[in-house]
Amino acid sequence: MVKPVFADLHVHLGEAPDGRPVKITASSQMTIERVASFAKNAKGLDVIGVIDAHVPSVQTRVEEKLASSAWTSYHDGGIDAGGITLILGVELELAFHGRLFHFLAYFKYLDDIKAFTNNYLQTRVKNLTLSTQRVYDTPEAVLKAVRVHGGFGVVAHAFTPFKSLYGNAVERSIEEVFPKEIPDAVEIGLSADAVMADRLTELHKFPFLANSDAHSLENIGREYQELYVQAPTFQGVISAIQNGGVKAYCGLQPLLGKYYDSACAACGTKLSESAPNSCSFCGSSKVIQGVRHRLEELACENTVEVARPPYIHHVPLKTYPGIGPKRLERLREHVGPDLYVLHEAEERELKQVLPNETAAMIARKDVAIESGAGGTYGKVKRTSSS
Numbered sequence: 001m002v003k004p005v006f007a008d009l010h011v012h013l014g015e016a017p018d019g020r021p022v023k024i025t026a027s028s029q030m031t032i033e034r035v036a037s038f039a040k041n042a043k044g045l046d047v048i049g050v051i052d053a054h055v056p057s058v059q060t061r062v063e064e065k066l067a068s069s070a071w072t073s074y075h076d077g078g079i080d081a082g083g084i085t086l087i088l089g090v091e092l093e094l095a096f097h098g099r100l101f102h103f104l105a106y107f108k109y110l111d112d113i114k115a116f117t118n119n120y121l122q123t124r125v126k127n128l129t130l131s132t133q134r135v136y137d138t139p140e141a142v143l144k145a146v147r148v149h150g151g152f153g154v155v156a157h158a159f160t161p162f163k164s165l166y167g168n169a170v171e172r173s174i175e176e177v178f179p180k181e182i183p184d185a186v187e188i189g190l191s192a193d194a195v196m197a198d199r200l201t202e203l204h205k206f207p208f209l210a211n212s213d214a215h216s217l218e219n220i221g222r223e224y225q226e227l228y229v230q231a232p233t234f235q236g237v238i239s240a241i242q243n244g245g246v247k248a249y250c251g252l253q254p255l256l257g258k259y260y261d262s263a264c265a266a267c268g269t270k271l272s273e274s275a276p277n278s279c280s281f282c283g284s285s286k287v288i289q290g291v292r293h294r295l296e297e298l299a300c301e302n303t304v305e306v307a308r309p310p311y312i313h314h315v316p317l318k319t320y321p322g323i324g325p326k327r328l329e330r331l332r333e334h335v336g337p338d339l340y341v342l343h344e345a346e347e348r349e350l351k352q353v354l355p356n357e358t359a360a361m362i363a364r365k366d367v368a369i370e371s372g373a374g375g376t377y378g379k380v381k382r383t384s385s386s
């Protein structure tokens with residue numbers, strides 16, 4: 001039976017089972033167990049990509065869970081962790097002529113990511129217990145190694161100004177980095193959407209992914225896709241991505257992204273449309289280029305139309321005015337997980353917990369947004385009536 005599932009394939013861990021930090025900037029609440037239960041119960045996701053599953057103590061914890069039958073491994077890959085599927089993956093920092101960018105790899109079984117870690121990664125990174133380590137090998141060799149171990153290789157957050165393929169590594173084209181073998185998919189989002197990304201004709205042949213890159217529990221599910229899958233397994237998810245099984249992308253509304261517009265690198269002032277290369281406030285010409293401007297630079301003259309699943313602009317609940325941690329908790333308790341609240345709940349259900357104005361904004365999807373820039377997220381503005 002084909003059924004729709006919600007999948008966010010880029011969720012980091014903050015702390016390994018041995019208590020050591022995995023990603024220094026991630027919350028220590030991000031253990032693999034907490035991440036799995038929060039993604040399912042608070043967010044309403046069905047599938048998550050657990051990035052940082054290359055860490056040996058994380059692999060050992062997964063092994064223990066499987067041995068005790070608390071979790072089970074799907075025949076078609078992926079792990080059933082009590083009603084939510086975990087796809088094991090890793091984020092890697094690759095370099096092209098010294099310019100860094102991030103790359104994701106997903107594996108079918110625990111044994112595959114273990115083999116990739118032990119046979120390949122171990123001798124090419126400095127510290128196997130940390131997230132997103134620099135790999136000392138060429139990008140194409142990394143992609144090949146991922147494929148040798150049955151993995152799926154994805155360009156991570158492709159347009160962000162620091163450490164992304166289009167934001168930092170290439171002059172113009174993905175082929176500079178991957179001349180012969182091309183990755184399996186490109187993660188867009190976090191300041192861009194599919195319409196923006198498709199202005200690069202060379203991306204038309206790639207499946208897209210919209211993922212949260214969450215470093216905290218609350219950010220899980222700020223981007224995700226709805227997929228039609230035969231079963232919520234590794235194979236089910238990958239074939240949906242590759243063979244037209246994406247029902248919709250739900251990406252963060254680009255204006256909310258922290259690198260949507262350009263900003264002055266010296267004082268942080270958002271740069272205006274008319275003078276995007278120097279700061280009107282302090283005069284500096286050091287610019288953190290926004291994703292919007294980078295894409296305008298790269299955009300092809302005559303782009304042809306490309307058929308894509310709908311790309312829905314997602315405004316996470318916590319960004320609405322009037323929704324703090326207490327109200328979020330009450331919403332989940334009285335109405336349902338976040339994705340239910342956003343997609344299905346009726347205005348009258350929301351009014352049980354929220355002020356009328358906020359309930360109306362959510363139910364009617366009626367929001368105005370001030371764009372983000374230079375590392376500061378965009379903001380949902382109160383409507384005049386609220």
Ligand SMILES: [Zn+2]
Nearest residue numbers: 091102156157
């Ligand atoms: Zn990254």
Ligand SMILES: [Zn+2]
Nearest residue numbers: 010012091213
């Ligand atoms: Zn990441």
